[in-house]
Amino acid sequence: MVSLKPLVFCLSRIENLMQKVSFDPQKMEGAIITNTTMVDLKMLDSTLRIFRDVMESGLAVSPYLKVETFGSRAKILSACSITVSAVLLKAGVPVRPRGGGVIEVIDREPVRFTDMLMYWATTIDPIDVLISQELTSVLEMMQTGSGRILGNLQEAPMLAVERIEERLEVLAEAGFSGVLDLGEPNMNVLGVSVERDHVGLSLVGGTNIVAAAMSHGIGLKTESISSLTEIGEMTHIQDLVS
Numbered sequence: 001m002v003s004l005k006p007l008v009f010c011l012s013r014i015e016n017l018m019q020k021v022s023f024d025p026q027k028m029e030g031a032i033i034t035n036t037t038m039v040d041l042k043m044l045d046s047t048l049r050i051f052r053d054v055m056e057s058g059l060a061v062s063p064y065l066k067v068e069t070f071g072s073r074a075k076i077l078s079a080c081s082i083t084v085s086a087v088l089l090k091a092g093v094p095v096r097p098r099g100g101g102v103i104e105v106i107d108r109e110p111v112r113f114t115d116m117l118m119y120w121a122t123t124i125d126p127i128d129v130l131i132s133q134e135l136t137s138v139l140e141m142m143q144t145g146s147g148r149i150l151g152n153l154q155e156a157p158m159l160a161v162e163r164i165e166e167r168l169e170v171l172a173e174a175g176f177s178g179v180l181d182l183g184e185p186n187m188n189v190l191g192v193s194v195e196r197d198h199v200g201l202s203l204v205g206g207t208n209i210v211a212a213a214m215s216h217g218i219g220l221k222t223e224s225i226s227s228l229t230e231i232g233e234m235t236h237i238q239d240l241v242s
Contacts, residue, residue, distance in 0.1 A: 018033070044076075062206075103180065113151070139216070183200040
């Protein structure tokens with residue numbers, strides 16, 4: 001008799017991982033949520049240099065990576081922006097991920113989501129889908145200040161704004177950033193409505209680094225929101241690129 005795996009929607013998987021995050025940004029200890037990227041070993045150095053450029057442009061969540069090699073392949077674990085949501089959750093903010101999408105940026109200002117998939121409505125991570133559709137122009141954004149990048153939207157009660165701001169500041173001091181917009185209560189965030197008496201928080205997508213490398217013609221296989229990784233096992237990008 002064939003055993004069929006039950007459908008697990010993306011939101012359920014995200015919420016389960018968020019509960020397991022133990023990252024303390026002040027102590028720089030604990031586990032964060034990571035994305036997984038596979039690349040041919042001969043292209044590793046080129047890939048890491050592109051990753052560094054994207055990180056330095058402010059289009060990534062964190063400059064920390066874990067690199068492992070397996071024969072002719074390398075596995076790169078990079079920070080996922082859902083880690084930020086998990087840290088907020090651990091601080092008592094009932095944050096809820098809404099969806100991932102493509103964000104239009106003009107003159108270095110995020111303007112609107114042009115495409116979005118809601119986490120509750122799909123079993124596949126929206127960012128993985130959008131990368132495969134080649135809808136981004138991360139390199140163009142880096143070079144000209146205008147383009148399309150990956151991002152996501154979170155939602156939290158409006159009374160939690162002060163605590164959100166406090167935790168975002170602590171995260172930034174630890175090298176975890178990428179906030180595009182923290183909206184006003186009951187106001188749209190980058191063109192997307194939020195629930196009544198809530199605020200929206202838009203973050204850069206952790207896989208902008210992957211989208212940039214793929215636009216350079218580097219063949220990568222990626223899986224977003226794939227695992228948990230101890231921050232102590234990760235290395236700053238500056239120590240990985242000569």
